[in-house]
Amino acid sequence: MSDAIAVDYDGLIPNNVGLNADPRLRRALESWHPGCIDWWKERGPEGFQQNLVYLRTAVSVEPEGWARFGYVKMPDYRWGILLAPTVDGRTIPFGAHKGEPAWQEVPGEYRAMLRRLIVVQGDTEPASVEQQRILGRTAPSLYDLRNLFQVNVEEARHLWAMVYLLQKYFGRDGREEAEDLLRRRSGDQDSPRLLGAFNEATPDWLAFFMFTFFTDRDGKMQLHALAQSGFDPLSRTCRFMLTEEAHHMFVGQSGVGRIIERTCAAMREAGIADPSDIERVRALGVVDLPTLQKRMNLHFSLTLDLFGNEVSTNAANAFNAGLKGRYLEDQIDDDHRLVDATYPVLRLRDGAIVGEALPALSGLNMRLRDDYVADAQSGVERWWNRIIQRAGFDYRLKLPHVAFHRHIGEFARVHADPDGKLLSADDWRRRRDEFLPSAADDAFVASLMQPVTEPGRFASWIAPPRAGIDNKPGDFEYVKLAE
Numbered sequence: 001m002s003d004a005i006a007v008d009y010d011g012l013i014p015n016n017v018g019l020n021a022d023p024r025l026r027r028a029l030e031s032w033h034p035g036c037i038d039w040w041k042e043r044g045p046e047g048f049q050q051n052l053v054y055l056r057t058a059v060s061v062e063p064e065g066w067a068r069f070g071y072v073k074m075p076d077y078r079w080g081i082l083l084a085p086t087v088d089g090r091t092i093p094f095g096a097h098k099g100e101p102a103w104q105e106v107p108g109e110y111r112a113m114l115r116r117l118i119v120v121q122g123d124t125e126p127a128s129v130e131q132q133r134i135l136g137r138t139a140p141s142l143y144d145l146r147n148l149f150q151v152n153v154e155e156a157r158h159l160w161a162m163v164y165l166l167q168k169y170f171g172r173d174g175r176e177e178a179e180d181l182l183r184r185r186s187g188d189q190d191s192p193r194l195l196g197a198f199n200e201a202t203p204d205w206l207a208f209f210m211f212t213f214f215t216d217r218d219g220k221m222q223l224h225a226l227a228q229s230g231f232d233p234l235s236r237t238c239r240f241m242l243t244e245e246a247h248h249m250f251v252g253q254s255g256v257g258r259i260i261e262r263t264c265a266a267m268r269e270a271g272i273a274d275p276s277d278i279e280r281v282r283a284l285g286v287v288d289l290p291t292l293q294k295r296m297n298l299h300f301s302l303t304l305d306l307f308g309n310e311v312s313t314n315a316a317n318a319f320n321a322g323l324k325g326r327y328l329e330d331q332i333d334d335d336h337r338l339v340d341a342t343y344p345v346l347r348l349r350d351g352a353i354v355g356e357a358l359p360a361l362s363g364l365n366m367r368l369r370d371d372y373v374a375d376a377q378s379g380v381e382r383w384w385n386r387i388i389q390r391a392g393f394d395y396r397l398k399l400p401h402v403a404f405h406r407h408i409g410e411f412a413r414v415h416a417d418p419d420g421k422l423l424s425a426d427d428w429r430r431r432r433d434e435f436l437p438s439a440a441d442d443a444f445v446a447s448l449m450q451p452v453t454e455p456g457r458f459a460s461w462i463a464p465p466r467a468g469i470d471n472k473p474g475d476f477e478y479v480k481l482a483e
């Protein structure tokens with residue numbers, strides 16, 4: 001790797017992209033900045049804008065020591081533009097241009113496709129902040145409140161990252177797209193966010209933890225695929241974003257893990273042997289495991305929709321053009337062109353779900369989704385089922401079948417149960433609440449959402465974390481509420 005440009009922290013926008021040497025771009029970004037701050041104040045975390053929060057800020061792109069921790073008021077957070085270092089002699093790793101030098105400028109013939117990919121990625125970032133805006137009111141602890149805000153400020157930084165690419169490389173239409181990223185609103189009837197899952201509500205902390213486990217993991221897969229891009233600035237941007245993304249998934253994985261831990265401990269203390277004895281478990285003020293399973297079913301299925309159609313010419317074109325690769329493309333042992341290759345894709349044929357070998361190029365969304373499912377599956381086993389097993393309960397959380405509760409792709413037109421068995425519309429309506437959270441389930445979870453704001457204390461339904469952030473002690477005041 002060659003040296004990265006040192007991070008410039010003196011100007012309005014911290015950056016390692018030499019913004020000072022590019023006054024036109026600097027002006028464009030500085031004129032977008034006030035709108036972004038307005039958006040943050042209007043649509044970002046509700047309340048807490050004037051409180052000091054113990055946040056990490058990216059200050060370097062070196063693997064060691066890239067972040068600094070300290071108290072910051074969120075609107076004063078330094079949303080920098082940081083790209084991973086250039087790799088000397090990097091070539092386009094896949095597609096029709098494989099082996100040619102990576103592009104430092106937008107390849108004219110692929111301009112529209114590239115812009116679309118950047119806009120879709122950029123749109124998800126502010127969307128998630130909007131979805132999570134009211135959660136601060138009901139945080140189960142100051143530790144969790146701080147983690148929510150950390151995720152939020154970093155998603156906003158990821159928005160900056162995409163806006164930088166749009167404004168630097170796409171001229172006037174890039175600037176218009178950057179404005180539109182602040183104009184669309186999650187869940188808005190007239191101007192919704194682009195992808196379905198980013199218009200869903202995140203009404204409670206269980207939804208937040210599930211979202212960061214499942215949906216941020218889609219972010220990880222998509223960012224990995226874009227990090228392989230032959231358009232080098234996109235690759236470098238996504239590579240650095242992945243550094244921050246890991247913490248977001250940790251928040252989800254450990255958040256749900258701590259809920260499971262607390263539930264299992266409460267069941268043991270009360271002598272409850274059957275985790276499906278929902279009423280008795282709920283009476284203990286903890287979340288029963290079957291409700292966790294239903295929430296998993298919901299968030300996993302909504303997230304699968306983010307991979308698009310199983311068979312997609314868009315995905316084939318983006319790969320062929322060298323713009324979006326596969327997960328860990330550089331570690332796959334094949335020709336990286338996929339012209340004659342096939343991939344097994346699940347299809348609906350005569351009322352049955354069957355695997356069909358299709359051209360691998362058309363099946364790229366399915367392949368990325370398969371990689372995602374494997375990644376999520378190993379997380380569920382490693383982080384969640386292990387806790388249940390260790391506590392001695394005969395219960396296993398399971399990812400539902402990919403045909404379950406889908407709105408995009410091959411299975412959008414059918415109903416299936418979590419095992420993938422096809423159901424009639426009537427059976428689906430009748431049995432829906434067995435599989436997905438019912439109004440009563442949601443009301444129960446909502447009833448637990450009472451804020452806990454005393455340092456070192458946690459709500460009844462969640463265990464404390466194993467370790468503090470930045471090695472801070474258990475009673476550390478992660479958010480100063482008094483000032």
Ligand code: BYC
Nearest residue numbers: 120124128195196215216219222305306308309312314315
């Ligand atoms: N909702 O050919 P197809 C993250 C549209 S998450 C609505 O299958 P393609 C994060 C599609 O746009 C990662 N519409 O699509 C996580 C297309 O319309 P056009 C975000 C949908 O392009 C947590 C048409 O249907 N990044 O970072 O192969 C917190 C035909 O579809 C949906 C990316 O997604 C949907 N779910 O695949 C914060 C990476 N699915 O264009 C952040 C960039 C499809 O023909 N995006 N459609 O009018 C992409 O790679 C692709 O656009 C997609 C879709 C994977 C999303």
